[in-house]
Amino acid sequence: MATTINCVRSCSWAKVLLVLLWCAQLVSAGEPNAACKTMPSMGKDDNDEKCCEMPEIFPNETLHQCMEDFERSSVSQLQKSCQFSACVLKKHNLVKSDGKLDTDQIKSYIKDQIKTSDEWKGLIEKAVLEDCLPMIEKDSTIVKQMKSSLGDCEPTSALAIACAVAKLFGNCPSKDWTGSPVCDEWRTFLTKCSGSMDDLNAIYMLIESQKLT
Numbered sequence: 001m002a003t004t005i006n007c008v009r010s011c012s013w014a015k016v017l018l019v020l021l022w023c024a025q026l027v028s029a030g031e032p033n034a035a036c037k038t039m040p041s042m043g044k045d046d047n048d049e050k051c052c053e054m055p056e057i058f059p060n061e062t063l064h065q066c067m068e069d070f071e072r073s074s075v076s077q078l079q080k081s082c083q084f085s086a087c088v089l090k091k092h093n094l095v096k097s098d099g100k101l102d103t104d105q106i107k108s109y110i111k112d113q114i115k116t117s118d119e120w121k122g123l124i125e126k127a128v129l130e131d132c133l134p135m136i137e138k139d140s141t142i143v144k145q146m147k148s149s150l151g152d153c154e155p156t157s158a159l160a161i162a163c164a165v166a167k168l169f170g171n172c173p174s175k176d177w178t179g180s181p182v183c184d185e186w187r188t189f190l191t192k193c194s195g196s197m198d199d200l201n202a203i204y205m206l207i208e209s210q211k212l213t
Helices: 004-010 014-027 060-071 077-091 103-112 118-138 140-147 156-170 181-192 197-210
Strands: none
Touching (some): 060 077, 103 118
């Protein structure tokens, strides 16, 4: 899977990544990194190519259950995606009663529940707790604006997960990375373009223009 979009799809993360991009597009009004205005090539018939062998962060059973819960709902796709991501985190007790993420529980979950190497655990913790959550908190005004389009769904869960997926793709350890030219292009792109809501908005607009969603 040479693109991050395809990578996320095969890992059952498509809805979460896309809600991040949709939300960013709905409210972002700043200027993105110039490097985020041009998307890497897609390659040719590369759907089976794996760029990065990521560990299973949440059991497929959880993902499938949450997808089934909201797939047939009559609410907007944006709300479905937000509800899906919140469902996944709530099933593992990673969300507080006020809808905010429980950082202590997240640390424990990464340490005790994710079956992977210490290197990957460190990368996951850094992506979620050091990179993504601070970015979201920095744009707290934007998050509040999102809520008007999401009903009673707290967007932080979707934003944090999707941001983390992009960060993990960009920082995939060399032993788990294929190193193909197309994968390398996407790795560089996601590394540069997952640091702000404005950058993510630029990715959304590129995807829309090429009808990749």
